[in-house]
Amino acid sequence: MVLLQPLQGIAVPYFRAARQASAEFASFLEERFSSIEDTHSLGVQSYVMLRFNQLARRMLHTTRLSHVTGQFFSSAIEICLALTIAAVLTLGAYLLHGGQMSLGTIYVMYYYTTLLSQSLYAITYQVNQLQSATASIQRITELYDTPTALVDGVGVPLPIGPLQVRFDDVSFGYTPEKKVLRDLSFELCAGKTLGLLGRTGSGKTTLTRLLYRAYDVQQGAIQIGGVDVSQTTLGELRSRIGVVTQDVQLFHASIRDNLTFFDPGVSDERLEQVISELNLAQWYASLPDGLDTIISGGGMTLSSGEAQLLAFARVFLQDPALVILDEASSRLDPVTEKLIEGAIARLLAGRTGIVIAHHLETVQQVDDILILEGGTICEYGDRNKLAVDPTSRFSHLLKTGLAEVIA
Numbered sequence: 001m002v003l004l005q006p007l008q009g010i011a012v013p014y015f016r017a018a019r020q021a022s023a024e025f026a027s028f029l030e031e032r033f034s035s036i037e038d039t040h041s042l043g044v045q046s047y048v049m050l051r052f053n054q055l056a057r058r059m060l061h062t063t064r065l066s067h068v069t070g071q072f073f074s075s076a077i078e079i080c081l082a083l084t085i086a087a088v089l090t091l092g093a094y095l096l097h098g099g100q101m102s103l104g105t106i107y108v109m110y111y112y113t114t115l116l117s118q119s120l121y122a123i124t125y126q127v128n129q130l131q132s133a134t135a136s137i138q139r140i141t142e143l144y145d146t147p148t149a150l151v152d153g154v155g156v157p158l159p160i161g162p163l164q165v166r167f168d169d170v171s172f173g174y175t176p177e178k179k180v181l182r183d184l185s186f187e188l189c190a191g192k193t194l195g196l197l198g199r200t201g202s203g204k205t206t207l208t209r210l211l212y213r214a215y216d217v218q219q220g221a222i223q224i225g226g227v228d229v230s231q232t233t234l235g236e237l238r239s240r241i242g243v244v245t246q247d248v249q250l251f252h253a254s255i256r257d258n259l260t261f262f263d264p265g266v267s268d269e270r271l272e273q274v275i276s277e278l279n280l281a282q283w284y285a286s287l288p289d290g291l292d293t294i295i296s297g298g299g300m301t302l303s304s305g306e307a308q309l310l311a312f313a314r315v316f317l318q319d320p321a322l323v324i325l326d327e328a329s330s331r332l333d334p335v336t337e338k339l340i341e342g343a344i345a346r347l348l349a350g351r352t353g354i355v356i357a358h359h360l361e362t363v364q365q366v367d368d369i370l371i372l373e374g375g376t377i378c379e380y381g382d383r384n385k386l387a388v389d390p391t392s393r394f395s396h397l398l399k400t401g402l403a404e405v406i407a
Contacts, residue, residue: 010073011128014066015135021059028055070131074124081117088113150213156231158240162191162352163225163321165211170220172210180206181375183220188368190225193353195363195383197397198372204356207372208324211354212241224322242320242347246327248307256291259313266317274316278343280309305340312343323353360398369394 032039032048039048092106165188173179181203188194196204210217213229222229229237250258259274260266268291275284283306287293295302302310315323325344344355345365357363369386371379371393379386379393386394 011066011069011131012135012138014062014069015132016138018059018062018066019135019139021055021062025055025059028052066132070128073127073131074121077120077124081113081120085110085113085117150216150234151230153229153231153233153237155233155236156227158227158232158236158321159225161321162350163240164188164190164223165194165322165352165354166223166226167207168221168223170210170217170222172206172215172217172219174215179375181210184377185220186370186377186380188352188354190352191350192367193348193355193365194368194370195366196354196356196370196372197363197394198378202372203375204372205326208243208326208354208356211322211324212238212243239318240321241324242315242318242322243324243326244308244311244315246308248311250295250302250307250310252296253294254291255287255293255295255310258295258310259291259317261314270317271313274313278309278312278316278346280313280343283309308340309343312340312347316347321351323347323351324356325353326356 028051032052039045088109089106092101092109095101096103096106167184167186170181170184171179172181184207196207198204206215209215210222211224211229213234216230224232224237224240253262256268256271259271271291272284275281284290341362347353353366355362355366363369363383366383369379369381369383370377381392383394386392387398389395
């Protein structure tokens with residue numbers, strides 16, 4: 001037992017390394033399967049297979065090493081038992097030669113030793129399994145004990161109805177060295193709609209993520225409905241904000257489950273009412289099995305426009321007080337975009353809205369315009385006033401097009 005005590009945990013680091021290699025291999029497969037269309041269209045199958053072989057080889061190496069080191073304990077047991085049996089037989093032969101022990105007694109001692117070995121072999125197997133489980137538990141504990149940077153608020157309730165949005169000297173960066181947003185201060189009145197313009201990388205999407213606390217600001221404060229977002233709970237905050245992006249995530253399930261996120265409490269009548277209110281009745285009628293129509297994960301069986309329509313219906317079911325549209329119609333054809341515009345108008349009615357625009361047509365009906373440049377506010381004000389002001393940046397964009405903004 002003294003010999004085996006330091007050996008019982010010797011394989012744990014190797015089992016952890018094998019678990020890590022397996023996780024990286026599974027992550028690689030998930031990413032490549034989701035991007036299989038890009039892989040084929042760009043002709044990079046050879047690179048993907050090279051990386052596949054590298055990760056598979058690493059997983060094989062770490063798994064084999066963990067199994068080998070996991071046998072140290074059992075090997076030590078086997079060696080100890082072999083030495084014990086050899087000692088019993090050697091001592092028995094000596095005592096038999098001296099007439100101090102009979103042959104039957106030697107056999108009984110040998111038999112007792114083999115009985116002990118069977119129990120120890122069973123213990124050895126359990127210890128090997130324990131080492132593997134210990135490695136897994138350590139990885140789970142490490143993840144569980146990782147503190148989250150988002151601390152839930154004390155639970156200050158948000159007011160009923162459309163929510164006011166206020167940024168006070170807000171700065172944020174994904175790394176301390178580089179700020180994405182710097183010293184942002186503006187106010188969007190409740191029930192109003194803001195058109196958010198700017199070049200790629202100017203911080204438009206980051207600004208909206210700060211609203212529902214995907215990240216926390218590093219300087220300044222954000223208020224929604226007069227309440228600091230850090231003071232309300234994450235659950236209430238995110239239940240009052242609806243987000244539609246250009247990349248809609250769908251599940252391999254029915255239209256009903258994709259709309260309700262598998263909530264059986266939402267009735268079919270409510271779903272059909274929402275579809276009708278968003279002027280999607282014609283699209284709904286084209287579905288072969290209605291709400292029971294099965295779509296594949298990732299929306300492979302739906303067009304971009306149809307997937308986007310589902311996203312609008314999802315948000316409408318949530319009935320949020322603040323709606324964020326992150327270039328929700330940038331990938332659509334003009335006909336589908338017109339259909340989407342009707343859904344957007346219905347969705348924003350009676351709610352506060354922030355629209356990240358890819359086309360100037362998208363911000364024709366907004367109340368205010370905010371143009372970001374390099375993470376700071378380049379221009380902010382009433383849309384109609386900016387449109388008629390020949391010195392404004394927005395007026396210049398209306399004349400020249402949005403290409404200057406996104407170039």
